Amino acid sequence: MTNNSTSMETKTALLVGASGLIGGHCLRFLLEEPSYTRVTVLVRTPLTIVHEKLVQHIVDFDDLEMFGELLYTDDVYCCLGTTIKKAGTQEAFRKVDYNYPIKLAALTQHCGANQFLLVSALGADPHSRIFYNRVKGEVEEAIRKISFTAFQVFRPSLLLGERKEHRTGEKVGAFIMSGLKYVLTGSLKKYRAIRASNVAKAMVHVAQMNLNGVNIFESQRIQEIADEAS
Numbered sequence: 001m002t003n004n005s006t007s008m009e010t011k012t013a014l015l016v017g018a019s020g021l022i023g024g025h026c027l028r029f030l031l032e033e034p035s036y037t038r039v040t041v042l043v044r045t046p047l048t049i050v051h052e053k054l055v056q057h058i059v060d061f062d063d064l065e066m067f068g069e070l071l072y073t074d075d076v077y078c079c080l081g082t083t084i085k086k087a088g089t090q091e092a093f094r095k096v097d098y099n100y101p102i103k104l105a106a107l108t109q110h111c112g113a114n115q116f117l118l119v120s121a122l123g124a125d126p127h128s129r130i131f132y133n134r135v136k137g138e139v140e141e142a143i144r145k146i147s148f149t150a151f152q153v154f155r156p157s158l159l160l161g162e163r164k165e166h167r168t169g170e171k172v173g174a175f176i177m178s179g180l181k182y183v184l185t186g187s188l189k190k191y192r193a194i195r196a197s198n199v200a201k202a203m204v205h206v207a208q209m210n211l212n213g214v215n216i217f218e219s220q221r222i223q224e225i226a227d228e229a230s
């Protein structure tokens with residue numbers, strides 16, 4: 001008898017930052033992705049979206065270790081982040097962009113997760129003199145040491161997309177970037193602004209590639225992958 005059925009790997013995803021710009025798009029793509037049978041989100045405030053694959057849990061990220069049984073998953077998507085302005089202090093910023101992702105990575109790896117996908121940023125560098133870039137570089141480095149089978153790092157440039165809140169700096173940046181688009185060619189392409197939806201699309205696409213080890217995706221590559229996935 002000929003077996004014509006095609007086997008598809010099924011797995012589960014855990015997403016943090018689902019209420020954010022990249023995270024919101026990521027959730028949409030995760031729910032559409034057939035290889036995921038369940039998508040768990042850890043949020044501070046409930047999302048209004050209802051879907052048969054979606055499981056929501058309200059958590060306090062300070063007490064993540066108390067939510068042990070929720071942390072069993074295959075792929076972990078970390079789209080958490082804040083701004084120094086919003087957080088109020090560098091310390092408060094660091095808590096969201098450094099402490100929480102590392103804690104999530106350590107706990108999920110302990111629970112058997114194979115793949116961790118992190119939204120970092122263009123210019124991430126643990127030795128940078130710029131605080132934001134340094135924190136992003138440090139979080140990448142710390143999660144690298146946790147030794148997931150697969151660790152995918154996404155370093156987008158300035159994000160484009162509709163936000164509920166107003167961010168003047170981002171709007172000005174997007175305006176300048178739109179003028180610079182045709183100047184930023186060759187190796188400078190990674191500085192081009194990128195749609196948050198394309199970052200999310202690339203993340204979900206990369207997660208299906210079975211790429212082991214540490215893989216870093218600069219903004220231009222993220223754009224290319226999103227184009228390939230469209």
Ligand SMILES: NC(=O)c1ccc[n+]([C@@H]2O[C@H](COP(=O)([O-])OP(=O)(O)OC[C@H]3O[C@@H](n4cnc5c(N)ncnc54)[C@H](OP(=O)(O)O)[C@@H]3O)[C@@H](O)[C@H]2O)c1
Pocket residue numbers: 016017018019020021022023043044045061079080081082096097119120121122155156157158159160170196
């Ligand atoms: N903006 C840019 O141009 C840019 C460029 C490159 C890289 N990035 C990076 O990309 C990532 C995602 O950015 P984004 O613009 O999509 O983020 P965003 O829209 O600001 O969303 C941030 C997410 O993090 C959550 N979060 C923030 N503070 C939290 C806290 N104290 N406890 C628990 N959750 C918290 C938010 O949840 P709540 O809704 O509960 O607050 C939200 O889900 C960030 O790491 C950012 O640094 C941004």
